[in-house]
Amino acid sequence: MKDQGIVVRNIERADASVLAALAQCGVATVHEAQGRSGLMASHLRPIYFGASVAASAITISAPPGDNWMVHVAVELVKPGDILVLAPTSPSDAGYFGDLLATSLRARGGVGLVIDAGVRDIRTLTEMRMPVWSKAVCAQGTVKETLGSVNVPIVCAGTLVNPGDVIVADDDGVCVVRRPEAVEVLQKARARLASEEAKRVRLASGELGLDIYDMRKRLAEKGLRYV
Amino acid sequence: MKDQGIVVRNIERADASVLAALAQCGVATVHEAQGRSGLMASHLRPIYFGASVAASAITISAPPGDNWMVHVAVELVKPGDILVLAPTSPSDAGYFGDLLATSLRARGGVGLVIDAGVRDIRTLTEMRMPVWSKAVCAQGTVKETLGSVNVPIVCAGTLVNPGDVIVADDDGVCVVRRPEAVEVLQKARARLASEEAKRVRLASGELGLDIYDMRKRLAEKGLRYV
Amino acid sequence: MKDQGIVVRNIERADASVLAALAQCGVATVHEAQGRSGLMASHLRPIYFGASVAASAITISAPPGDNWMVHVAVELVKPGDILVLAPTSPSDAGYFGDLLATSLRARGGVGLVIDAGVRDIRTLTEMRMPVWSKAVCAQGTVKETLGSVNVPIVCAGTLVNPGDVIVADDDGVCVVRRPEAVEVLQKARARLASEEAKRVRLASGELGLDIYDMRKRLAEKGLRYV
Amino acid sequence: MKDQGIVVRNIERADASVLAALAQCGVATVHEAQGRSGLMASHLRPIYFGASVAASAITISAPPGDNWMVHVAVELVKPGDILVLAPTSPSDAGYFGDLLATSLRARGGVGLVIDAGVRDIRTLTEMRMPVWSKAVCAQGTVKETLGSVNVPIVCAGTLVNPGDVIVADDDGVCVVRRPEAVEVLQKARARLASEEAKRVRLASGELGLDIYDMRKRLAEKGLRYV
Amino acid sequence: MKDQGIVVRNIERADASVLAALAQCGVATVHEAQGRSGLMASHLRPIYFGASVAASAITISAPPGDNWMVHVAVELVKPGDILVLAPTSPSDAGYFGDLLATSLRARGGVGLVIDAGVRDIRTLTEMRMPVWSKAVCAQGTVKETLGSVNVPIVCAGTLVNPGDVIVADDDGVCVVRRPEAVEVLQKARARLASEEAKRVRLASGELGLDIYDMRKRLAEKGLRYV
Amino acid sequence: MKDQGIVVRNIERADASVLAALAQCGVATVHEAQGRSGLMASHLRPIYFGASVAASAITISAPPGDNWMVHVAVELVKPGDILVLAPTSPSDAGYFGDLLATSLRARGGVGLVIDAGVRDIRTLTEMRMPVWSKAVCAQGTVKETLGSVNVPIVCAGTLVNPGDVIVADDDGVCVVRRPEAVEVLQKARARLASEEAKRVRLASGELGLDIYDMRKRLAEKGLRYV
Secondary structure, eight states, X not given: XXXXXXXXXXXXXXXXXHHHHHHHHOHHHHHHHTTSOOBOOTTOEESSTTOOEXXXXXXXXXXXXXXXXXXXHHHHOOTTEEEEEEESSOOOOBOOOHHHHHHHXXXXXXXXXXXEEEOOHHHHHHHTOOEEEEEEOOOXXXXXXXXXXXXXXXXXXXXXXXXXXXXXXTTEEEEEOGGGHHHHHHHHHHHHHHHHHHHHHHHTTOOHHHHTTOHHHHHHHTOEEO | OOSOXXXXXXXXXXXHHHHHHHHHHXXXXXXXXXXXXXXXOTTOEESSTTOOEEEEEEXXXXXXXXXXXXXXHHXXXXXXXXXXXXXXXXXXXXXXXXXXXXXXXXXXXXXXXXXXXXXXXXXXXXXXXXXXXXXXXXXXXXOOSOOEESSOEEETTEEEOTTOEEEEETTEEEEEOGGGHHHHHHXXXXXXXXXXXXXXXXXXXXXXXXXXXXXHHHHHHTOEEO | OOSOSEEOOOOOOOOHHHHHHHHHHOHHHHHHHTTSOOBOOTTOEESSTTOOEEEEEEXXXXXXXXXXXXXXXXXXXXXXXXXXXXXXXXXXXXXXXXXXXXXHHHTTOOOXXXXXXXXXXXXXXXXXXXXXXXXXXXXOOBOOSOOEESSOEEETTEEEOTTOEEEEETTEEEEXXXXXXXXXHHHHHHHHHHHHHHHHHHHTTOOHHHHTTOHHHHHHHTOEEO | OOSOSEEOOOOOOOOHHHHXXXXXXXXXXXXXXXXSOOBOOTTOEESSTTOOEEEEEEEEEEOTTBOHHHXXXXXXXXXXXEEEEEESSOOOXXXXXHHHHHHHHHTTOOOEEEEEEEOOHHHHHHHTOOEEEEEEOOOOOBOOSOOEESSOEEETTEEEOTTOEEEEETTEEEEEOGXXXXXXXXXXXXXXXXXXXXXXXXXXXXXXXXXXXXXXXXXXXXXXXX | OOSOSEEOOOOOOOOHHHHHHHHHHOHHHHHHXXXXXXXXXXXXXXXXXXXXXXXXXXXXXXXXTBOHHHHHHHHHOOTTEEEEEEESSOOOOBOOOHHHHHHHHXXXXXXXXXXXEEOOHHHHHHHTOOEEEEEEOOOOOBOOSOOEESSOEEETTEEXXXXXXXEEETTEEEEEOGGGHHXXXXXXXXXXXXXXXXXXXXXXXXXXXXXXXXXXXXXXXXXXXX | OOSOSEEOOOOOOOOHHHHHHHHHHOHHHHHHHTTSOOBOOTTOEESSTTOOEEEEEEEXXXXXXXXXXXXXXXXXXXXXXXXXXXXXXXXXXXXXXXXXXXXXXXXXXXXXXXXXXEOOHHHHHHHTOOEEEEEEOOOOOBOOSOOEESSOEEETTEEEOTTOEEEEXXXXXXXXXXXXXXXXXHHHHHHHHHHHHHHHHHHTTOOHHHHTTOHHHHHHHXXXXX
């Protein structure tokens, strides 16, 4: 967060195949698979229902109400990247709208995570450009003060390094460290397989109390049925 | 709220026919019919638009970030029941997801009201499993600490006894005391009939000022037209 | 805000053709066109996605939890008007539901902006009666205390005079002073034309950094690429 | 909450000696002693530092922005009573100021707990009239709509019956059921005695890890020192 | 709010004797005296207890996180003025600290009302420089973007014209229109006199129910004692 | 945040002399000196006015409503350390009270920063044990689930590494990276010296507009005096 005015051009990214596979797993599963860590705060919500992505983070540290650095960041976007913006103090101004979305898509960018506001959400929805934001707000921004691009940031309570994998869907946004993405994917897949087996048993009416063998431990803790 | 670790197996429930009829009336009408009482706080929102239920409450008092008692509660669910969960201190963790929803449905449960978070909302939406919650949050929970099931709880500012009727739709969540359900239903139906007649008059351009005979009282209070 | 109990019968309104044209421009563009001013706070959200209106404000100052003045206001509505309600102290009670919506529509009213709550939102959505509100809440209101109609109010942080133009869509709600509506419309149209040209260039992959000629100013401010 | 317009004249109260003893114990200890239950939400804060009371609840259910029922309640106050007010929908209006405080004191009342606003807090502080409130707000109230006095209410998320014991200090507000007050007092005293012994050991540098014998259980759970 | 970049040098002010007298009345009384209007939202709180002022508003419309206009405003301050700042989008950055306070005092300024953040509050408290703010926050601001000084603004939900009288104390902040200041002062004094008489009666144990003659109206409304 | 159940025994710390000197500088100055970075969110507030510390962070990642790891952390405290706790999901439960404060002090610990709740604040105040917290809440916690100690955490929106310097006073809480502490101190001292010179000039009535030479740039930006 410190040295504002810095832009890191080149970052490492996870393999596209890993990203695609993590998107299939979904936020809740990925979050569990990596030990219930990396989740952004639940005030980040998608602007429309049904979007689901996994992408490489282009991080942006921006002043409140100033979206100049978004323009700087778009130049660095490669196909499969997602912008992740944290303001340096709380803001719900609309940093991003349909023009920037058009530009982002032209560069291959797949979405935006922003702990602030966005606007033009009808057009963004029609474009199917997914955004997870703190607010929807038509309030415009200025282009006066430097921030930084591709430096570590804290977004919605979670540390994000440039190139980290962002997994986002209707449940929220989760960060996977880039070097751990393959391992997390393996654990997430194992979890999905295990869940599928449990889902069949639960759907047949079997209880979690029995499937997970909870009754004895509940009794030991003192649970009383009356 | 006090004696944690207690599970009440058997509760009384309202008749299924009364539940079905209350669901038809909707939250706003039921709330008016019982004297503008029983409404939960407006921060409880449905995860998808269009759900409408009336069901018998299985109440859950749970520690923050611990969904163990949900598993205990599911065993007690009978067809037509709804889970109602209040954490013992504020939490937006995701206590409930697609596996528990699968289990709940297999037992005949019709939904969840929770003053905390849920996850897997896309799957829950596809399943048409209605949930009214304070947050959507992929944050997982643990299974370490006892709570209670089927004890009186305060959920989103409103007292809920086990077996009370929960009426919930896009407007929010309302609680009807089980012993009063039949009487409230009658009042709600009378209200609906009265509203229908008024709707016809209002649709024709007649004014509420005249239908409700307000002009004299407004003048007495001192209303001045300028 | 001061002289409660006052109703101003006659107000000036913008031309219907100007209203229609402003609705086409949308909130974000109108807000920019008038110098990033007039936006209501972002906690006002539409009850359904896709509504877009520009209409003349019938202003209502109402006590908390008391919707008497809404009935008074509906009588003054002319086709193309929108109700704008600010409570005199914060409230999320449901001031407006399907009966009032029926009455409002019968008089030609096109919607509601309210810094408080509404209810019956499923019916309102089926009616396509757009509402921007702070809350959805079935909590009823009383009819006991006077407020005022068609006096200047502050709604969601923004001053609204009776007859001012309210532009509202998925991005929020913006107020245009009635005497300035024509000028703002011209600026908004110019802006849209300019944006369309930029959109084509951005869609082709050209960068905002170049289109807006930002590189030199960024370098002067000290931006460093590493 | 239902039958508004009801005033219960006579209620049972805990013994003055029990109240005095509970006040000595403090909120945190009482709350622990009764199984971590009964605490009101932490948004209730005292208007000045250092107040500490235990008193019998005169409960008030009041409409938003309407303090008529406070006047009704004051007549019922006996020495050692505290007013506890919950609005029927959220409000931060100032229901209570120096005149009502003067009246309350003249009747022997010892304070106010209110899930809404108060005003004249400098005078209240000079009078040493303790108040726990959600807001400080000079916004006035009306006297137009009935509520109820001495009926069960939910205040800041917690059920309060008339005559229940309210224990309040700088840590917040806790409710003790009147019939359980003696038992809770005994447990609280035992807890204080136990805490005193532990405080001496902790002050000498002994660790909670050892005093509470936690090391083995931590190791069993898998805690790793690196 | 519209024409940013405008500074109005000369404004009209209320008489110093009127200001001094209004400060004596206090916010709650002044607010009642002018018909329960003009109060700013209750999220504005004083940084220390016991301050009480009435002063002429120098209004500031400032971008989020940019305090340049505060420097411009200080030059226009005359003895007895107070700065009133509203950001153009929500911000809790610290716009004002001990250096600006030193400068403000040197010009005769008596305080600050700000719907954003301040810092150096220990020094401000030692200086007895009263501030009412939304937040305390050490986050710095920039000096890059123009705002306006001495234009009408909406601060914490209330319209403020330059030269309006700001009355502020521990209960919050109230705005009195400059041309109405003398009349409001007269009403406030009358109110204080009336309150003093009532205080004596209430202190003697007489009830508001009797002093305000409420019993008959309560009975007519249907209040039942049980 | 990931590998829960880990305790790092040995961490590096800044020199005591550097800590003492940073405490003298205060949060606002230190925050500016390191480029307006490292500030925790402004919802962290001190429990009493006037505390000011700079100390080495013992970091704690703890489950919601579970303070077991605080006991683990206290063993690792050396004189001059401060506990910094972030819950893994939002919580305002009271993790820390007078017993833990007694133990912390016995080990030489100088305070607590916690993005959750604390209790026993009267005793903590009497002890002069400074705490910056999100809430004051008597709600108790359990000791059931592992967290971690001395791993990197994000607390109130800011990354904290074990051993980083926490500077905290009435303005809030700021983090200084341990390896940068000496450099930040030098910059902070230079800033204080510069501010002192400016304070003298400002106190004499000279304006910031002139001292900082702003007039020309304001005119270039288009500021108009009218």
